[in-house]
Amino acid sequence: MGKPRMDSIGDIRRHGCAIPVVCVDCGRAVEYGDLGPLILRFGSGKRPEHLPWRCSACGARARDGRVLAGVWARDWLLSQPVSRGAPSRS
16 A cells, blocks of 8 residues: 555545645745635646645735645745744744
8 A cells, every 4th residue: 555646636635634835935834724615616636736826925826936835835845944943923
C-alpha cells in the first residue's frame, strides 16, 4: 500500500486535508480547508495549483505567478529561512 493520491481538490477533501496557499508578494500563508464551495464551482478533479487564487491582503493573483497553492506553496514554504523570533502580528 503506497501513499494516498492527493492530486485534485476532491482527493484532498476525501482525505480530510487542507490546501496550503501562499502569497509570494506579502508573505501571507493560509491553509484553505473549506473545499466544498471550490468543488461545486470548479469540480472535484481540478488541481489546486490551477485554481484562480487571489491574496485577500494585497490582491496578488495566481495567474501572475504571485500566489502559490498546493505542492508549489509547500515547496516554497520549505525553501524559506526559519526566523527565530516571536511571530509578528500584522
